[in-house]
Amino acid sequence: MKVLVGTRCLIQPKTGIGHYTQELLQALGQLADSPEISSFPASPLLRLTQLGLCASKSLNHWAKIFAKTKGNGDRLGSGGQPAWLEKIYNHLLARELASGKYDLYHEPNYFAHPTDLPTIVTVCDLSALLHPDWHPAVRVRRHEELFKWLLPSGAHFLTISEFVKNEMVQVLGVSPQRIHVTCCGVRDHFRPMPTEAIDAGLKRLGLPRGYFLHVGTIEPRKNLILLLKAWANLEPQWKSKHPLVLVGGIGWADSKTLDLIHQLKSQGLIHLGYLAEKDLPVVYSGARAFVYPSHYEGFGMPPVEMLACGGAVLTAPAGAVEEVTSPSAHIIRSNDVADWRDAMTLVASDSDWHNHLTSRALETASRYTWKRCAELTLVGYQHTLGLANPMANRSHAA
Structure with a gap:
């Protein structure tokens, strides 16, 4: 053939x-x-x-x-x-x-x-x-x-x-x-990393440990305004301990999102922009949780990559994302800021629940x-x- x-x-x-x-x-x-x-x-x-x-x-x-x-x-x-x-x-x-x-x-x-x-x-x-x-x-x-x-x-x-x-x-x-x-x-380099390698990579990138992470282009479909508002409404102790890190280039026609990103930088938000492929496993591994409020995805590679690195995922159903991340990810069906804020607070404050979310991450990712x-x-x-x-x-x- x-x-x-x-x-x-x-x-x-x-x-x-x-x-x-x-x-x-x-x-x-x-x-x-x-x-x-x-x-x-x-x-x-x-x-x-x-x-x-x-x-x-x-x-x-x-x-x-x-x-x-x-x-x-x-x-x-x-x-x-x-x-x-x-x-x-x-x-x-x-x-x-x-x-x-x-x-x-x-x-x-x-x-x-x-x-x-x-x-x-x-x-x-x-x-x-x-x-x-x-x-x-x-x-x-x-x-x-x-x-x-x-x-x-x-x-x-x-x-x-x-x-x-x-x-x-x-x-x-x-x-x-x-x-x-x-x-x-899932590409082979997305896998759990030794603590020393994570720490060295985060230091090189200027990142702390334990942030909330989103990976994806900044565009309307990603529904980032919901995420930005949810993080901004966290209690000060959780927002300071778990900054929001955005990875991804700027797409199109999303000036409102860009304006809000600019405003929230003074509160600890970090926008890294487009990252080299070699840096992504480090960024996934250093996160407390991956947060993905997207309206629609045909697959949803970033949350699956997070699972492959052994991490916790909070996501909207987002078309195919519920299909490909179940049963490991926590699915938030609401488009309400308070519901996302509460889920982010829980994963930040409750180690048992965080461990529950990560317990089957590798098994789920191994399907792909x-x-x-x-x-x-x-x-x-x-x-x-x-x-x-x-x-x-x-x-x-x-």
Whole structure:
């Protein structure tokens, strides 16, 4: 089986989809019955040549391709690039898909290119369709245009939770037989750390022990104003002992949240911004609890990473988060500031309850491995091509 996988999402800085794609490709390559995987674009150097940015390419040739985009240099295509660059990319991808070298096309970042090849697309969530007010208008429009042709195309889908699969079936009317659940894995470096390593890492980052932690982009969907108000309303003894640490870059259209963050810095709030991957296990391990009031997630990797480090999690149901963190996380179903404040007070003050929350954290996180994700992805590939289920064959042989 020869599979072409879209890897534009691996261009730095990687998002969650980029990490998913990188880990999945590595795990697929380690399977005993691994398919033959090719990536597009295949390497940083090839990205440059394929996008027509090398001097060896004829400008006249590319001018014919994107002449109609003249004057639209500021418009963004589906990958976030200028429209003319998007057109070059799509031209080259279409040529690769039509080369006859592949049996299957897998697009891990939603925006599949139309092709006659059997196609499977990873759908991480449907928030752009179901909750458009949480996204920029251009992103919503791109998703609407995508699903308009993708749903009737016969493509198969990979979802990263049962929750997203159920939404696709119930809301979009997709047949369950076209959807394959392949939960994400937890990267190996998210695990309990020795006390000495935690202390050294926190000292390097300038952090105390025992803070409340949130990891995620600052954007409306994350519901951070609720968390900020809950922490601000803690009794002084708990707020001073357990500052709130925010990790993550600034998203879009959330000026009210940013204003409140700025105000609360004088009370001990710490906003670290985007952190290097190597620092995240330390930050998780130094926290008293991870707090996650998000409105909606297709999986919820940060709370699962916290569990993998052995930590306590307080979270909203947030779509798939309850599914993937149960039974370890404490689920707060209310959107009331007082309820979140009370839960944060309890986890700060009651060591027995804190220990209860952490007691099954590692067991819950152990459900999620990239090997298992790769095995289930391979099943999805086989089903899309109408082939026998390799997992069933393996079980029968055993």
